[in-house]
Amino acid sequence: METVEISDIGRHVDQEVEIRGWLYNIRSKGKIAFLQLRDGTGKIQGVAEEAGCGAECLACIAELKMEASVKVRGKARRDERAPSGFELTVTGVEVVQNPADDYPISKKEHGIDFLLENRHLWLRSSRPTAIMRIRDQAITSFRAFFRERGFLLIDTPILTGSIGESAGTLFTVPYFDLGDAYLAQTGQLYLEAACIAYGKVYNFGPTFRAEKSKTRRHLTEFWMLEAEVAYADNADNMRLQEDMVSRVVADVCANCAAELAALERDVEPLKKVQPPFIRMDYGDAVKTLQGKGSTIQWGDDLGGEDETVLTKLHEKPIFVMNYPKKAKAFYMKENPENTETVLCSDLLAPEGYGEIIGGSQREDILEKLLSRIHEEKLPEESYGWYLDLRKYGSVPHSGYGIGLERTLAWICGSQHIRECIPFPRTISRIYP
Ligand code: 4AD
Ligand code: MG
Numbered sequence: 039m040e041t042v043e044i045s046d047i048g049r050h051v052d053q054e055v056e057i058r059g060w061l062y063n064i065r066s067k068g069k070i071a072f073l074q075l076r077d078g079t080g081k082i083q084g085v086a087e088e089a090g091c092g093a094e095c096l097a098c099i100a101e102l103k104m105e106a107s108v109k110v111r112g113k114a115r116r117d118e119r120a121p122s123g124f125e126l127t128v129t130g131v132e133v134v135q136n137p138a139d140d141y142p143i144s145k146k147e148h149g150i151d152f153l154l155e156n157r158h159l160w161l162r163s164s165r166p167t168a169i170m171r172i173r174d175q176a177i178t179s180f181r182a183f184f185r186e187r188g189f190l191l192i193d194t195p196i197l198t199g200s201i202g203e204s205a206g207t208l209f210t211v212p213y214f215d216l217g218d219a220y221l222a223q224t225g226q227l228y229l230e231a232a233c234i235a236y237g238k239v240y241n242f243g244p245t246f247r248a249e250k251s252k253t254r255r256h257l258t259e260f261w262m263l264e265a266e267v268a269y270a271d272n273a274d275n276m277r278l279q280e281d282m283v284s285r286v287v288a289d290v291c292a293n294c295a296a297e298l299a300a301l302e303r304d305v306e307p308l309k310k311v312q313p314p315f316i317r318m319d320y321g322d323a324v325k326t327l328q329g330k331g332s333t334i335q336w337g338d339d340l341g342g343e344d345e346t347v348l349t350k351l352h353e354k355p356i357f358v359m360n361y362p363k364k365a366k367a368f369y370m371k372e373n374p375e376n377t378e379t380v381l382c383s384d385l386l387a388p389e390g391y392g393e394i395i396g397g398s399q400r401e402d403i404l405e406k407l408l409s410r411i412h413e414e415k416l417p418e419e420s421y422g423w424y425l426d427l428r429k430y431g432s433v434p435h436s437g438y439g440i441g442l443e444r445t446l447a448w449i450c451g452s453q454h455i456r457e458c459i460p461f462p463r464t465i466s467r468i469y470p
Contacts, residue, residue: 039111044080047114047124054129056111057082062162063145064102071099073128075110076162083120084110086128095131104141105162107134150454157461158470168297169450169458172290176446177242179289180263183282184240189265192232192239194225196246200420202227203367207247209258221246224439226369227424229266230400233435234427240265245439250465253342254454255392255444259463266437272371272381272399275436276357279385279395280313283355283440287311290449303451307353307389316356320379323348323358339365340384345392355394357383368410370398371434385440391448397438404428 042055059077066072073084088096090112102108112126142156143163153160160166184191199216201208202224213219225241232239245262265278287308291298298305318326327334327344334344340358348356360379363372370380382398401407407428411418446458456462461470 042114044075044077044082044122046079047082047122047126050114051116051124052113054111054113055126056109057084057126058109059107060162061102061104061106061108063104064099066096066100069096071096071128073099073102073108073110073131075108075126080122082122082124082126084112084126084128086131091128091130095128098133099131101136102133103137103139104144105159106136108132109134150456154456154462154467155469161460164300166457168294168300169446169452170460171297172294172450173442173446173458175290175294176286176442176449179286180242180282183285184265187238189238189240190232190236192225192229192236192241193243194222194228194232194241194264196222196244198222198228200227200424201416203247205416207249209246209248223247224262225264226266226437226439229264229437230424230435231427233266233268233437234431234433237269238265238267248465252465254447254456255342257443257455257459257462257464260444260455260459261442262439263442264437264439266435268433268435270399270436271434272359272383272397272436275397275399275438276315276317276359276383277313279357279383279397279438279440280315280355283315283385283395283445284312286445287449298450301450301452303449308449310353311355311388315354315385316352317383318348318356318358320358320361326351337362337364340393342392345386346390349386349388349390349392353388355388356386358386359383366398368414368416369400369407371401372406381436383438385438387445387448389448389451391444394444394448395438395440397436399434399436402428402432402434404432 039054039056042050057077059075061073062076063074069088071086075082075084086099109132111130112128115125115127117125143159197219209221210218222245229239229241242263244259246259249256291305291308324334324336330347332344360373361382362378363380366380366382370382373379373381384393385395386392387394411421443455443458447455452458
């Protein structure tokens, strides 16, 4: 007898097959039992009746607990009323393991903390399943986008010797006789070296920030995709970002309709995500926010609340451009038209979600970069190699980083970034 995956059952109608999976629910009454089966590829209902599988099998089924692992044999039938379109008429059940205890996650509502404490089990439920599939699709689309455009994938190191973003959120690791190393806050500086070598490059990997903030938007370990392009200015940079984001959203809408439906995500706002996005100067954003009652002053970074307010004014994502120098990282290029600001943009996702991308043109002039390193009191000696990039063949170049989980929270319509990564790490969670 052939073992089949539930997603493939349509090719086996009227055949007797075996499904290897788990029972996510079971209803047994007298001479009939309904087995809700999942195998990771999909879900199907098995109907067991004494006439089909025998009294002994039915008695065995009646003993099964939720999440028992089972091999179920039966005849695949088309059934218009079934959510999957198919049903299995059970002819036999082999129990692999029947739990002694009741499964901790029941049908009733559980709080997020309980669910996260049981993340290793919660992953099996339908909501996490949908999010993980959308995550997989998004990653696949990101990679395809860059490959099609001729970018080279460069894996940047996780153990690093120089501060990439800000000293305040570093994870430090003792590193043999060399003192402290840091877990990467960004691969950007290394990507800059690679873009001078190869032109168009990107990376994608785990990123670490010792963020003290307990917000819906912060993890201590998250996945970031970064791109870096030689001879590109900040306007080129924004065009690349809007093309990339639109492509990924469109792919998810096209290929994950069932998952979005399972999440009850309204897809209409997602369909509006097409270039060009909104472009808004930082100064105008501040004025708009002040007009709406925010206490923000020119010079401040935008707070999460401010971002939410702005995104509710437009249906499309918004680039907020040219922030004050003092609110941003040392490597951003000074704006020649207003030297108090830098050539940069944050991309805010609609519907209240806020920043998903940080990007900028990089300071390509050695003296200016050095003085920024001094102003920020960064240790010049650990940036020798980075400064070399401005000594040997320096060119205008730009890049950005997109946070995968924040992007997924928006696409999935999730209230919390923590459910958009398989095993979230926050300041108060490293279990499971
Ligand atoms: O704006 P950030 O800090 O930019 C950089 O790291 C640049 N070096 C990127 C570059 O230009 N190559 O971070 C980029 C994105 C943010 O917009 C956000 O989506 C995500 O990374 N991010 C976080 N996501 C989850 N938890 C956190 N603590 C995050 N910090 C940043
Ligand atoms: Mg940022």
